[in-house]
Structures are given as structure tokens and as C-alpha cells.
Amino acid sequence: MTKTLLATALLAAAGFAQAQSATYSIDPTHTFVTFEAKHFGTSTLRGRFDRKEGTVQFDRAGKSGKAQIAIDMASVSTGVGPLDGHLKSKDFFDAAANPSATFVADKFVFDGDKVTEVAGALTMMGKSNPVTLKASNFNCYQSPMLKREVCGGDFETTIARSQWGMAYGLPGIPDNIRLLIQIEAIKQ
Structure with a gap:
């Protein structure tokens, strides 16, 4: 009987631990x-990518x-049409041959229940390199809507674009690019 209770307790604890991941x-x-x-x-040139999608699995x-x-x-946008066209060209993102970039992360660092760092690989233009994103802010809330x-x-992080084969304009155009990611994700 004791073995049965212990086995049941272990199975319940395992189920509870798995239930925490969402x-x-x-x-x-x-x-x-x-x-x-x-x-x-x-000056500082700023741009963004207007189309993105993805999922996050998270277990506090x-x-x-x-x-x-x-x-x-191809959704790159700086507010200057000719510059957007140049960024989509083979000189930079080569968006026709490489239509998407992906960030796949498998390491989350926490301070209490707050995420402070996310590490993974950024694949762009057919090349993958490790990237670590540092959190300057993180929170969860119950959406009233x-x-x-x-x-x-x-x-945020800083990457060297040459690691992905973007050497156009070096050294006049800097190699280091600052990436800023503002993200919100909805529990499913």
C-alpha cells in the first residue's frame, strides 16, 4: 500500500511540474x-521588421x-523606401533568397520569476550564430481584455553583421548592430 501511495504521489508531482509549463x-x-x-x-539609423511570428514555452x-x-x-522598414530596397538586396539581407530569419532559444536565465536572459541561435542568410538577449524589463500580467x-x-543584444555574411560597406558602415526586441506573448 505504501508503494502505491508513493507511486501516486510521484506521478501527481510529475504531472504538476509539467502543468507549470505553458x-x-x-x-x-x-x-x-x-x-x-x-x-x-x-547619426543612428533605425529600422524594424513589421512581420514576425512565433511561440514561447515558459515555465517559471x-x-x-x-x-x-x-x-x-522583406518586411524591413526604415521609413525610407530606397533604403528599405537596398537593405532587402544582396548587399544586406538578400530577402529574395533568404526570406526569413529565425531565433531559436533553449536557455532562459531567471532571477526569481523574472527572465533576465535568453540564449539561442539566430539563423539569417543561411548561417546560424549564438545570440544572447539580455532583458532590461520582464513581467507577466492578466490581460483584462x-x-x-x-x-x-x-x-537587447549587439551582433556583428559580418558573422552572417553582410560585409557591404565595411568599415565605413559599422559591423556592430544593436538589436532591440520588445515582445509580448499570450498564454494559449
Whole structure:
């Protein structure tokens, strides 16, 4: 009888631990992937990608998570049409041959129940490189409109574009690009 109770308790605990993990869908209306680059050492050029989608699996109790986010490279927008066209060309993103970039993360770092860092691989232009996003803000809340939990925050990193084969304009156009990701995801 004691073995049966112990086995039942272990199965219940395992089920409870698994129940803590939840899947969240990226809210495209509250998620933005933006970038910043110095323009020949003068002003800061800013742009964003207007189309993105993905999911996040998140377990606060287990201090773990996974994420997969796809970015439509043809949706790049700087507010300057000719520049957007140049960024889509072979000189930069080569959006015709490489229509999407993906970030797949499998390491979440926590401070209490707050995510402080997300590490994974960014695949762009057929090349994958490790990327770690640092959180400057993270929170979850119960949405009064959706009646579901929403989690998100502000994340950032700096990448060297040459790691993905974007060497156009070097060294006049800097290699280092600052990525800023504002993300909100809705519990499913």
C-alpha cells in the first residue's frame, strides 16, 4: 500500500511540474524587432521588421523556457523606401533568397520569476550564430481584455553583421548592430 501511495504521489508531482509549463503565442501587435546602426559615424539609423511570428514555452517554477521566432526579412522598414530596397538586396539581407530569419532559444536565465536572459541561435542568410538577449524589463500580467496571461519584456543584444555574411560597406558602415526586441506573448 505504501508503494502505491508513493507511486501516486510521484506521478501527481510529475504531472504538476509539467502543468507549470505553458505555451505563449507572440502577439504581433505588441512585438517589435528593431535595429540600430551608426550611419558613417554620425547619426543612428533605425529600422524594424513589421512581420514576425512565433511561440514561447515558459515555465517559471522550473526556471526554463524555449522560444522560436520567425522574422519576415522583406518586411524591413526604415521609413525610407530606397533604403528599405537596398537593405532587402544582396548587399544586406538578400530577402529574395533568404526570406526569413529565425531565433531559436533553449536557455532562459531567471532571477526569481523574472527572465533576465535568453540564449539561442539566430539563423539569417543561411548561417546560424549564438545570440544572447539580455532583458532590461520582464513581467507577466492578466490581460483584462483577453482574459489570459500575457508575458513579455524588453530584450537587447549587439551582433556583428559580418558573422552572417553582410560585409557591404565595411568599415565605413559599422559591423556592430544593436538589436532591440520588445515582445509580448499570450498564454494559449
